Amino acid sequence: MTLLLRTVVLFFAIATLFLGSGGERVRKHQSRSQPEKTVTVMVKKTQGRVSYEVESKVVTDPFAPLGELLKQRGEDCPVIVILPWDATFREEMDIEVIASKVGLKTVRSFLYKRDTGFMVEMKWGPSIPFTTNPPLD
Numbered sequence: 001m002t003l004l005l006r007t008v009v010l011f012f013a014i015a016t017l018f019l020g021s022g023g024e025r026v027r028k029h030q031s032r033s034q035p036e037k038t039v040t041v042m043v044k045k046t047q048g049r050v051s052y053e054v055e056s057k058v059v060t061d062p063f064a065p066l067g068e069l070l071k072q073r074g075e076d077c078p079v080i081v082i083l084p085w086d087a088t089f090r091e092e093m094d095i096e097v098i099a100s101k102v103g104l105k106t107v108r109s110f111l112y113k114r115d116t117g118f119m120v121e122m123k124w125g126p127s128i129p130f131t132t133n134p135p136l137d
Helices: 002-019 023-031 063-073 089-102
Strands: 039-046 049-054 057-059 079-084 107-113 118-122
Touching: 039 063, 039 089, 049 063, 057 063, 063 089, 079 089, 089 107
Parallel strands: 039 079, 079 107
Antiparallel strands: 039 049, 049 057, 107 118
16 A cells, blocks of 8 residues: 555656646746837938937937836837838937937837838847958858
8 A cells, every 4th residue: 555655646746846836837927917018119310300209209309208118117118119211320229229228128120111111120240350251140
């Protein structure tokens, strides 16, 4: 009888070890709030001048509105920056620097081409020395 009892106890110990009690999944699910709402920043160029829309509101300087959104949604709130196709690297970098100075951590930038209706994500990689034959990956 003790051999059978030991086998059953060992079986349940191994099953609990591999499958877990399920309590972790319940706690993780309970601690998760609703998915974070994305902050959208549109950069527009009109007659060579740059203007900004933060959450569909036209602003002259995006610093203050992004700071308010940081207070409301936290530093991990994702920020999507949409720039016109003819935007310069400086204009793209300016808005990323503003968002990082405010304290927002997750910023993704996209270039949008109105006539095709498509956009492309811009990703910054590591700096490499100038060469006419850069690495392929």
